[in-house]
Amino acid sequence: MTSRRAFNAKLQNRRAFLQAAGATAAAALAGNLPFAALAQTGAKMKIGTLGSGRVGSAIGGAWVKAGHEVMFSSLDLEADRKLAASLGGGARAGTPREAAAFGSVLLVSVPYAALPGIGRDLGDLIKGKIIIDTSNPIVGRDGEMAVAAREKGAGIASMEFLPGTRIVRAFNAIGAARMGQAAGASERVGMPIAGDDPDAIKVASALVRDVGYEPVLVGTLAAMGKYLIPGTPLAGERSPDEVRKVAATLK
Numbered sequence: 728m729t730s731r732r733a734f735n736a737k738l739q740n741r742r743a744f745l746q747a748a749g750a751t752a753a754a755a756l757a758g759n760l761p762f763a764a765l766a767q768t769g770a771k772m773k774i775g776t777l778g779s780g781r782v783g784s785a786i787g788g789a790w791v792k793a794g795h796e797v798m799f800s801s802l803d804l805e806a807d808r809k810l811a812a813s814l815g816g817g818a819r820a821g822t823p824r825e826a827a828a829f830g831s832v833l834l835v836s837v838p839y840a841a842l843p844g845i846g847r848d849l850g851d852l853i854k855g856k857i858i859i860d861t862s863n864p865i866v867g868r869d870g871e872m873a874v875a876a877r878e879k880g881a882g883i884a885s886m887e888f889l890p891g892t893r894i895v896r897a898f899n900a901i902g903a904a905r906m907g908q909a910a911g912a913s914e915r916v917g918m919p920i921a922g923d924d925p926d927a928i929k930v931a932s933a934l935v936r937d938v939g940y941e942p943v944l945v946g947t948l949a950a951m952g953k954y955l956i957p958g959t960p961l962a963g964e965r966s967p968d969e970v971r972k973v974a975a976t977l978k
């Protein structure tokens with residue numbers, strides 16, 4: 728091959744590489760990449776929060792700092808606009824419908840009694856999406872429906888309220904005030920998570936790490952979801968190894 732031909736071939740290869748890289752980046756930003764690919768490449772994700780209270784704002788804020796695009800939503804759009812403006816970067820605000828459409832991953836962090844309504848009103852938008860579910864059935868706040876949810880287990884109850892979604896329960900039994908501080912901690916706290924869908928677990932694990940915790944998959948929603956609420960042996964903060972040891976005693 729003459730040196731000019733070799734040069735042209737190199738140029739073509741480089742153009743093809745840049746086109747492919749550009750397409751991959753665009754697809755990732757558009758939320759079109761397969762979920763497992765998103766988790767493996769460490770790509771920036773589009774995340775919608777349903778609920779932007781103590782937990783939603785702390786975790787969503789940590790994801791904004793980690794470089795993700797986050798749309799915050801609640802029942803108060805003005806408050807969400809202020810929250811997004813205070814965070815800057817990739818933070819924005821929207822209605823719950825807009826946030827559900829925006830995110831390839833959704834953080835559902837609402838009083839448990841709001842879950843049936845979210846499943847009904849946003850069912851068309853959330854089907855097939857990865858949901859990180861921090862919501863806990865608390866009888867004093869959520870009433871009778873929380874009694875039933877605790878009896879069957881929060882993992883099963885959340886699946887019933889949000890059918891067709893790919894739920895991972897996480898962040899259920901540590902204080903919201905600590906969630907925004909974990910990223911700077913010298914030793915990683917273990918975060919017990921439960922889920923059924925392998926891709927959802929991969930993506931949720933990457934996002935748990937981005938907040939500063941080490942995810943520990945303790946089991947399926949049906950088997951272990953019931954332990955991911957406050958007041959169980961898995962509640963509170965402990966090292967990843969300790970989380971594994973405690974989880975083993977529950978199986």
Ligand SMILES: NC(=O)c1ccc[n+]([C@@H]2O[C@H](COP(=O)([O-])OP(=O)(O)OC[C@H]3O[C@@H](n4cnc5c(N)ncnc54)[C@H](OP(=O)(O)O)[C@@H]3O)[C@@H](O)[C@H]2O)c1
Nearest residue numbers: 778779780781782801802803836837841862863899902903
């Ligand atoms: N606080 C903690 O330390 C902690 C820790 C782990 C897990 N959790 C659990 O995580 C969930 C959230 O807790 P939190 O402390 O963040 O509660 P919170 O401060 O009361 O915030 C709840 C958020 O949900 C929003 N919301 C209510 N109904 C909604 C709906 N239908 N659609 C969209 N957003 C809705 C609220 O909006 P408005 O403000 O506009 O009403 C608010 O932004 C709860 O289930 C809680 O048990 C809490």
